[in-house]
Amino acid sequence: MKRRAFIFSAAAFSAASVMGGAAFAAADYTPGLVDQELAAGKTVFLDFKASWCTTCAAQERVMDRLKAANPDYEKSVSFIAVDWDKYGRSELAKRLKIPRRSTLVALKGDAELGRIVAGTREADIKALMDTALHAALA
Template identity: 65%
Template sequence: MNRRQFALLSTAALTLPGLAIAAADYTPGLVRKHLAAGDTVFLDFKADWCSTCAAQERVIEALKAAEPAYENHVVFINVDWDRYGDAALTRELKIPRRSTLVVLKGDQELGRVVAGTSTKVIKALMDTALAAARAG
């Protein structure tokens, strides 16, 4: 994706917020419930005050706005780092820090991005999630 496409997608995501479906907020048991149901889960470990997390969120929202299939097939869950940074889920997945993105399916981790804000890298992770969700 080039800068112009990204700028257009970002503008669309910011000016049309009603079109995007918000990700669910994590609560204990939510991830296990979705994985048990066969869902592909995209976890976003973030904090409100984290500038890297904000940059990742802008990229994720722009990509979702450009490709509705992401939200149609993948369960997006936001994990509040300040609240759940030391939770069992965080420890089990060995999440090193906020601004970590992880894709899970069944009992497997399919990929992760730690502190990356590149559209290309985040899109690759989201594409991995979408491919896994479509595969069944």
């Protein structure tokens, strides 16, 4: 009986962990959304990713940890996930000269604040997210 209780508890914890991760989901990109957010004076953090990309998944895990540690990221910065398979050749990707999936870009107004291409180091991603946060709070 104890084994059953353990398995049930582990399953419930796993489900809660998955559901908890959903709290940090970025808005899904649609054409015009980035320009709309920027025009409203928001700082935008773009995540060009593909569902099958392991580098993208690693970046997302890092960003989720950082967002969990500092709720100000989610409160102040507009995170937008751009599906590479659908929008990799879009006007937005061309305008920003996005070279590939697993590219993270921070924007404010007409300025690019920074970018990371295929990087997964927590220190680098935190630095870019901090740059976006400071711009949003300025």
